Amino acid sequence: MQFSPGDAIRFGWETFKKRPWFFIGAMVILAVANIAVGIVSGAVDTITGGSYEEPTVLGNLVSYLLGVLISMGMTAFFLASHDNPHGVDFATLWHPSPYWKFFATSVLASLAVGIGLVLLIVPGLIAMVLFMFSTFLVIDRGLGPIDALKASMEMTRGNRWPLFWFILLCLLIILVGALALGVGLLVAAPIVGIAFAYAYRLLSGYAAQVAPPDARLDI
Template identity: 60%
Template sequence: MDFTVGSAIRFGWETFKTRPWFFVGATVIMGIAYLVLGTLTTAIDTTTGGSAEEPTLLGTIVNIGLSTLINMGVTAFFLAAHHNPQGVEFSALWHPRPFWKFLGASILVGLTIGIGFLLLIVPGVIALLFFIFTTFIVIDRELGPIEAMKESMRITKGYRWPLLGFILVVALLMLAGALALLVGLLVAVPVTTLAFVHVYRVLSAKAGQIPPRVQDATLAP
């Protein structure tokens, strides 16, 4: 199987259709989690002398810690959903390991891409294409941050132009979902994220990836 933008989006859509209300429900849970996180950190900042514009150290630490846990759960959920959409449950959204590896990878990738965008944008785009699957790899194979970044570079080699096209299409779909009174995001988010996981799986297989370690065995029928 080769990677094309159309095949990836089609996979996301067909998988979404197997359990549409389940995936919509999961997306709602994710949205509520992020909303609660924002409300909580704003409350912490306000009560400790800061504000949303000037967050406090405590609020920042809480935000980083909880957002990392949420992002880990979202990543693990969609990895599991790709493997077994009929068997995955909402409980897959709780996946707190490996916390420090995921946090370290998120920080390193964010800094690398951010610095790249400061250097006239193009280096940032290149860094994004290099490290796009880093956090997937951390959850999927529990590699450390540097190892996961190297692995992301390895599996995306030779496919960076198609990946750029894929990212642009995903951005357009998300924009369309947002314009549809935000309700469209309940479909756009799971479809595009499932498509992302599909691309990761296809490119990993073509690069000769070791079989995934997380949850696939327990979710198999």
């Protein structure tokens, strides 16, 4: 199965256009959730003798543990948005299971990418592509950490260069959204998230129909 970065982004955009205010609302909810996590972790820092500039280990741990819940909700939400854009609702953002599998998978994938980037950069970029679908596999199939990492590696086989360019393209879209006073992220984030879900579904054997290659991303 050949993957096209353009098809994925196009699908994300076309899906976003079906319910733009809904997707923007979902991003606002996620933003508020992130702010709440910051407040809670900040309170923990204060109680344990830290500060915003110098957070404590416990404060960072609380922030990460709560952040995992947000990441799980985002992953489930974007998968549902791909599969049923007209039926997905805000309740999908709450998807706390399987928490520890997701937590362990995200830690292992992050360590692989982080260590690779610190050592020689290139290994980190390779790991980023190899494990890009690991957390999707946890949410979608309930796989454990090792199985999810292995399955993600297998899924990317034969499409690793296109997936690398896809990641760079997504980062560029997010950057442009952030430069637009941050408001652009409310549009950029769902487009990229749904595009990732499209890539995952395509390479796992199922993807919704995408617009033909000569379609325009009309605004």
